Amino acid sequence: MSDISYAQIARPGDLTEIGKGGEGRVYTVQSIPGMVYKEFIDFPGHTPSRSALEELMSLRQQMTPDEKTWLSDRTTWPQSLVIDGNKMKGFLMPLIGQQYFKKYGIRANPKNVACEWNYMSMRSKFESNKNIYSEVPRVTPFGALTAVVDLCKTMAILHKYDIVIGDISGRNLLWTDIPTLRVMVIDCDSFHPEGKVGVSPPKQSPDWEDPALTSPLTTMQSDIYKLGLAAYRGIWAATTDRPLAGGKPIPPVTDGVPEVVRSLIERSVGNGSRPTAQEWVDSLKQAVAFSGRPAIAIDQSGKISRPTKDRSSEIPRGSRPIIQMRD
Numbered sequence: 618m619s620d621i622s623y624a625q626i627a628r629p630g631d632l633t634e635i636g637k638g639g640e641g642r643v644y645t646v647q648s649i650p651g652m653v654y655k656e657f658i659d660f661p662g663h664t665p666s667r668s669a670l671e672e673l674m675s676l677r678q679q680m681t682p683d684e685k686t687w688l689s690d691r692t693t694w695p696q697s698l699v700i701d702g703n704k705m706k707g708f709l710m711p712l713i714g715q716q717y718f719k720k721y722g723i724r725a726n727p728k729n730v731a732c733e734w735n736y737m738s739m740r741s742k743f744e745s746n747k748n749i750y751s752e753v754p755r756v757t758p759f760g761a762l763t764a765v766v767d768l769c770k771t772m773a774i775l776h777k778y779d780i781v782i783g784d785i786s787g788r789n790l791l792w793t794d795i796p797t798l799r800v801m802v803i804d805c806d807s808f809h810p811e812g813k814v815g816v817s818p819p820k821q822s823p824d825w826e827d828p829a830l831t832s833p834l835t836t837m838q839s840d841i842y843k844l845g846l847a848a849y850r851g852i853w854a855a856t857t858d859r860p861l862a863g864g865k866p867i868p869p870v871t872d873g874v875p876e877v878v879r880s881l882i883e884r885s886v887g888n889g890s891r892p893t894a895q896e897w898v899d900s901l902k903q904a905v906a907f908s909g910r911p912a913i914a915i916d917q918s919g920k921i922s923r924p925t926k927d928r929s930s931e932i933p934r935g936s937r938p939i940i941q942m943r944d
Contacts, residue, residue, distance in 0.1 A: 640665075640806075640817055641707065649709065654699065655806070656707035663818065665806070667705040670695060670816045673808055676778055684774050691771050692802045713803065716795040720752040727751075734800075735787035737761055738850035738857070754794040758872040761851040764792050765844075766901050768800040772844060772894035775808070776837050783807040783815065783835040785843035786822035787850075787857075811837055824857045829888055838891055845885025848878065860886050875904035 632654065636643040640663060644654045657665045674695050677685055688694055695708040713731075720727045721736070727750040736743075736753045743749045756764070768790065775782060784807040791801040809815025812834075819834045821827070825846060827839035849860040849867065852874060860867050860882050867879045877900050884892050892900070 645712070646709070651712050652696065652709045653712050654707060654709055656699070657705070665705060665816050666814065667698070667700075669809065669814065670698065670705065670708060670806065672810065673780070673805075673816070674698075676780065679778060680774075687770065687774060691767070691800060693805050695805060708806075710805070713791065713801065714793075716793040717791045717801055719754075720750065722750060724748055724750040731791055732793060733788050734790035734792060734847060734851065737764070737792060738787060738847075738854060741854040742856065754798075756794075756798070758852045758870070758874050760794075760798055761854075762848075762874050762878065762901070763798040764800050765848045765851055766898070767798065768802075768847065769844065769894055769897040769901065771800065771802060772840060773898050776840070776894050779811040779837070781809050781811055781815075781835050781837055782840050782843075783809060784820055784822055785840060785847065786825045788822065790847065809835075837894075841885050841891045841894065844894065844897065845882045848885075849882050852878065875901070877901070877904045 631647045632644040633647070634642055634644050635653070639658075641655050641657045644656065646652055646654050657663075677688075677694070680688070689711070693710045693713065695710050697709040699706045699708055717732050718729050719732045719736075721730050722728045724747075732753055737756060740753070740756070743751060744755060754760075772782065782802060784804055785802075789802065789804045789807075791803060793799060793801070806816040807820070809819070814834065821830075821835065821839075825843055827835075827842040829842065830836070830839050846859065849855055850858065853868060867882060870876055870878060881892055881897055881900060884890070885897075
């Protein structure tokens with residue numbers, strides 16, 4: 618993307634607020650169709666890291682074309698910095714497509730809502746409720762598995778480059794069945810390199826915390842724990858339940874879901890050695906191939922190979938798109 622001055626963004630009527638969270642506000646930008654602007658909120662103890670955001674943005678230069686395309690379709694990856702002098706104000710990111718929004722709510726007045734993972738894991742609570750109008754896709758356990766596999770591939774690509782997703786939750790995972798079942802990971806400023814603090818302080822959402830973490834900093838291992846939670850809750854429509862809670866085993870698989878899924882979940886949420894995201898991809902791809910069910914399209918390029926640690930190909934600071942604010 619070419620450099621864009623803040624004056625082009627901040628002129629009267631150019632910004633329309635569409636959302637607000639604990640760390641920032643999100644605006645559509647009339648002069649930049651297809652993009653939104655996330656502006657950080659200043660408060661004590663919250664100083665977003667410009668260097669961490671620049672590192673995350675530059676990482677794309679190491680990726681293969683297929684990986685870039687995959688992540689462009691499935692994340693809201695930051696595109697450009699917005700700065701005021703030497704202070705970072707926020708960044709531009711892609712607008713989430715309308716296929717990730719569905720009508721849902723009280724039958725007399727449904728709303729257009731983001732199709733969060735929660736709607737998949739809680740589908741048993743509303744699909745039979747005659748008072749609820751819902752355009753949320755109806756999925757079978759095997760359909761939910763298809764979405765899980767899609768998420769596994771995204772995680773495997775990020776972990777290949779030692780990037781932790783961090784705040785995985787039922788609200789930060791969106792899904793759609795257009796054109797196929799797939800998952801969008803949002804809130805990408807929670808991404809961070811393994812062992813380093815990211816753009817914002819590390820956090821975990823309630824009901825998604827990894828009990829094995831010994832510090833606030835999330836890890837690739839805690840990502841795997843949350844992948845296990847997402848799989849269990851999505852495939853079994855298990856609401857906010859945790860697998861193996863109270864010593865109860867994971868229920869038997871149904872609808873052609875391969876047995877290996879139970880094993881992957883048990884290992885992912887356990888205290889022992891957890892499988893990698895790539896192991897999830899490989900195991901599910903192989904299991905489905907031998908199940909007689911239609912193949913799940915995971916990727917066209919085969920196994921993801923980890924890169925070397927040579928960082929010489931990274932873009933030097935200052936050469937990335939930066940939006941300069943003007944008085």
